[in-house]
Amino acid sequence: MASKPFIALATTVFFFSLIAVNHFGKPFQGKLGEMEVVPITDAVGPESVAFHPLGDGPYVGISDGRIIKWQPNEHRWISFGITSPNREGCEGKHDHETREHICGRPLGICFHETTGDLYIADAYMGLLKLGPAGGLATPIPTHAQPQPIPFTFTNSLDINQSDGSIYFSHTSSLYHRRNHIAVVLSGDKTGMLLKYEQESKQITVLLTNLSFPNGVALSKDGSFLVFAETTKCRILRYWLSTPKAGNLETLAQLPGFPDNIKRSPRGGFWVAIHSRRCKVLSWILSYSKLGNALIWVLPVDVITKAYSVMSKYLGSGLAMRISEEGIILETLELESGNKMSSISEVQEKDDHLWMGSINMPFLGVYRL
Incomplete structure (x- = not known):
């Protein structure tokens, strides 16, 4: 008789094979063709991209818990910082997911333009700050009312450069990042959108009951922010000022699962x-009992691992630029056979798109 692990693996592979059906549907307006790749040694997943206010970088967070900085003149990466003091067994060529709760897993990163500090949303360590000299990132002291918030899955952030307030997403109170696929399959709605105020060190919960809140970006004038609700494949707009303050509305419904959001220097996001x-996946997500049944039958780690492996080959990532009113301005789709199978973030700088990924051992660079 086949062993339970074998049955579990076979079932998972079959399930995600079904998901792959019709994955490459109607093409969009543009194709992401040849791009430069900036390889990363012994790690993967440059999830988010940030440039120093003076132009240095890019900086990225990777799977072994480090923040690394690109040295363009030397064509190499250097270690800039770490998000956890526990570094034993963190670096080297191996599966970092098994130790990311110890080593840290930096996701969203953003510079404060005045101080030069790099703020980090680490999936396990919470909100962190890394000074201009780098080194060990320090936790941001916070106070939350009515009670402390356990950082189970901190994800993305953006900074109001005028007052230093940080807006960030907390994806789930039930699942950690290494089991992110379970957040989607289960229909988990424990996600939150939060605000951290520098002066009071106070965290305010802005929104609750969100389905995989992900990328966060402030509008150019700071009157609202947008964030991705990944499970529901949509971008929401939350008003911070004007008479609409506190209102939440759907800005854009998308053809796939959104990750990070960044403002474009040409306007929009x-x-x-x-x-x-x-x-197939749309049907499954319409009935959360199906996803929960899959999680009950199969170990979550097995499901997540199978999805991570298959997504490298079945990916069909998109980069979409939308206006502040949700109108699609530009769409670029990864071509079949492209080295980069998925996209986690698009950062535009000097007529180039710097593209991150959660599972690739490189950063992609595409010339506009």
């Missing part, structure tokens, strides 16, 4: 779409 949402 770049939305990174990890992959398309196919018909």
Whole structure:
């Protein structure tokens, strides 16, 4: 008789094979063809991209818990910082997911333009700050009312450069990052959107009951922010000022699962779409009992690992630029056979798109 692990693995592979059906549907307006790749040694997943206010970089957070900085003149990466003091067994060529709760897993990163400090949303360590000299990132002291918030899955952030307030997403109170696929399959709605105020060190919960809140970006004038609700494949707009303050509305419905969001210097926002949402998965997500049944039958770690492996080959990432009113301005789709199978973030700088990924051992660079 086949062993339980074998049955579990076979079932998972079959399930995600179904998801792959119709994955490559109708093409969009543009194709992401040849791009430069900036390889990363012994690690993967440059999830988010940030440039120093003086132009240095890019800086990225990777799977072994480090923040690394690109030295363009030397064509190499250097270690800039770490998010956890526990570094034993963190570096080297191996599966970092098994130790990311110890080593840290930096996701969203953003510089404060005045101080030069790098703020980090680490999936396990919470909100962190890394000074201009780098080194060990320090936790940001916070106070939350009515009670402390356990950082189970901190994800993305953006900074109001005028007052230093940080807006960030907390994806789930039930699942950690290494089991992110379970957040989607289970229909988990324990996600939150939060605000941290520098002066009072106070965290305010802005929104609750969110389905995989992900990328966060402030509008150019700071009157609202947008964030991705990944499970529901949409971008929401939350008003911070004007008479609409406190209102939440759907800004854009998307053809796939959105990840990070960044403002474009040409206007609007770049939305990174990890992959398309196919018909089979849409049906499954309409009935959360199906996803929960799969999680009950199969170990979550097995499901997540199978998805991570298959997404490298089945990915069909998109980069979409939308206006502040949700109108699609520009869409670029990864071509079949492209080295980069999925996209986690798109950062536009000097007529180039710097593209991150959660599972690739490089950063992609595309010339506009």
